[in-house]
Amino acid sequence: MKEINCDVLVVGAGPAGSVTAWYAAKAGANVLLVEKRQEIGSPVRCGEGLSKYWLKDVGIPEDRRWIANEVDGARIFSPSGKVWEINEKDAGNEVGYVIERDQFDKALAELAARAGAEIMLKTWVKGIIKRDGYIRGAVARHMGDDLKINAKIVVGADGYESQVGRWAGIDTSLKPNDIDSCIQYRMTGIDCDRRYCDFYLGSCAPGGYIWVFPKNEDTANVGIGVQLSKLKNPGEVKHYLDRWIDKQPGIRKGKKIDMVAGAVSISQPLEKTVDNGLMLVGDAARMIDPITGGGVSNGCKAAKVCGEVAGEAIAAGDYSAEFLQKYEKGWRALLEEKQYRNWLAKEKLVTLSDKVFDDLLELLSGTKLERLNVLNMLNAVREKYPEIVKEFEDFL
Amino acid sequence: MRSDKEKCMYCGACVGSCPKNAIYLEETRVVFDEERCVKCRICVRVCPVGAISE
Numbered sequence A: 001m002k003e004i005n006c007d008v009l010v011v012g013a014g015p016a017g018s019v020t021a022w023y024a025a026k027a028g029a030n031v032l033l034v035e036k037r038q039e040i041g042s043p044v045r046c047g048e049g050l051s052k053y054w055l056k057d058v059g060i061p062e063d064r065r066w067i068a069n070e071v072d073g074a075r076i077f078s079p080s081g082k083v084w085e086i087n088e089k090d091a092g093n094e095v096g097y098v099i100e101r102d103q104f105d106k107a108l109a110e111l112a113a114r115a116g117a118e119i120m121l122k123t124w125v126k127g128i129i130k131r132d133g134y135i136r137g138a139v140a141r142h143m144g145d146d147l148k149i150n151a152k153i154v155v156g157a158d159g160y161e162s163q164v165g166r167w168a169g170i171d172t173s174l175k176p177n178d179i180d181s182c183i184q185y186r187m188t189g190i191d192c193d194r195r196y197c198d199f200y201l202g203s204c205a206p207g208g209y210i211w212v213f214p215k216n217e218d219t220a221n222v223g224i225g226v227q228l229s230k231l232k233n234p235g236e237v238k239h240y241l242d243r244w245i246d247k248q249p250g251i252r253k254g255k256k257i258d259m260v261a262g263a264v265s266i267s268q269p270l271e272k273t274v275d276n277g278l279m280l281v282g283d284a285a286r287m288i289d290p291i292t293g294g295g296v297s298n299g300c301k302a303a304k305v306c307g308e309v310a311g312e313a314i315a316a317g318d319y320s321a322e323f324l325q326k327y328e329k330g331w332r333a334l335l336e337e338k339q340y341r342n343w344l345a346k347e348k349l350v351t352l353s354d355k356v357f358d359d360l361l362e363l364l365s366g367t368k369l370e371r372l373n374v375l376n377m378l379n380a381v382r383e384k385y386p387e388i389v390k391e392f393e394d395f396l
Numbered sequence B: 001m002r003s004d005k006e007k008c009m010y011c012g013a014c015v016g017s018c019p020k021n022a023i024y025l026e027e028t029r030v031v032f033d034e035e036r037c038v039k040c041r042i043c044v045r046v047c048p049v050g051a052i053s054e
């Protein structure tokens, strides 16, 4: 079997994998980034809604190549059509750009490559190598051949379908309450307002929502996420979306030019993301925001820490779980509190009836929030609906 | 369990949701490990396009 050696093996060249590889290479490590697909970023599996406030923190240069549309804000629609309009300044973190995800992912891989990371495509990791209590590499298939990759540290950035963590003995399994099944069409020739990302709540998408994210004046990503525990029959999530589109004359008239399927975790943070010689990052570490279902920003923020710590560990010659705790602590400081709070809020939101959504949005549409986040929303609804907010008192 | 090749999108939703880690996804091939599968049908329900059946 062919054998290759590296310091850091990153499995999966999504945003989290590329940013990890970039920062680890920048820190001087010898990095190999492997991706099972033949083309990074394609096919796209994303609604392509991206906030922008965090890009600077991670050091990602904004690039016209991957910006399809810049929105002014978001509109949230209740079941009876009440609209809560939020402009971008208030919405702060959840809206900003509608991107070209394939170009975005490629741009991040270029940053990794420029920093010195090697990249291998069509390389499917099918198992890890464990010896003396340490993860020491992986076995892969590359263009029909078996390949052994020896590494001092393996980073699992292998997305929702992640196996790396499970192989290493980390429990990444999800409860049906914590999974949204998703489907999306890109539709052209529709009526949409390119200034807004639109969200539709209620029984049209039980436990999730429908989104319309405009790419330009007549084309948008129209998608849905439904909580797995609310799905019984095969293909039901697609029926929900098709049924909704059928009732929207401005969208129904359009044509589909792309179709995307997938799932997102809407869970609490994992209890453990490192082991001897191993780190997990991005969707593989279940870092998606449980309210929005967005995972690109959280994944990239954690990946910067992951890459930096990988670089430090290589320099120090210490790949133990104790050393890698620095990553565990670092990403938790950035994301954990918000993820936990939003998970609690999600657990509540999925129980609300259409009537309550109508009332809530009516209330919120008349409220000026300084910054849109779950905390401020809870405070705003507290007076009228103390029972909804009760379980969050600790946070308020 | 099996996945209908003509419907499958190779999205990995089934793989990440299987509580028994009984599904693998190569670039364009979904493989079920019948020995691990406990027939819980989570994959059937999560598959966005209804490609999985017993």
Ligand SMILES: Cc1cc2nc3c(=O)[nH]c(=O)nc-3n(C[C@H](O)[C@H](O)[C@H](O)COP(=O)(O)OP(=O)(O)OC[C@H]3O[C@@H](n4cnc5c(N)ncnc54)[C@H](O)[C@@H]3O)c2cc1C
Residues within 6 Å of the ligand: A011, A012, A013, A014, A015, A016, A017, A034, A035, A036, A037, A041, A045, A046, A047, A048, A049, A050, A123, A124, A125, A126, A157, A158, A159, A160, A161, A162, A163, A182, A183, A184, A223, A260, A261, A262, A263, A264, A281, A282, A283, A284, A288, A293, A294, A295, A296, A297, A299
């Ligand atoms: C329908 C849908 C809409 C979404 N919309 C949004 C949105 O609007 N905004 C947002 O922020 N997020 C959105 N998300 C979530 C977002 O797509 C993810 O959070 C994001 O892609 C996570 O990045 P990642 O790098 O962790 O994983 P991924 O982007 O999934 O990358 C993982 C990579 O690993 C590769 N890989 C997997 N297994 C192996 C293996 N064994 N060997 C080699 N390579 C492997 C995969 O091919 C893939 O390229 C959406 C998700 C879905 C399903």
Ligand code: SF4
Residues within 6 Å of the ligand: A261, B003, B004, B007, B008, B009, B010, B011, B012, B013, B014, B015, B025, B030, B046, B047, B048, B049, B050, B051, B052
């Ligand atoms: S969830 Fe369905 S469409 Fe996606 S990979 Fe599995 S069988 Fe294929």
Ligand code: SF4
Residues within 6 Å of the ligand: B001, B017, B018, B019, B020, B021, B022, B023, B032, B036, B037, B038, B039, B040, B041, B042, B043, B044
């Ligand atoms: S039926 Fe359950 S155990 Fe079997 S493959 Fe599907 S999800 Fe996994």
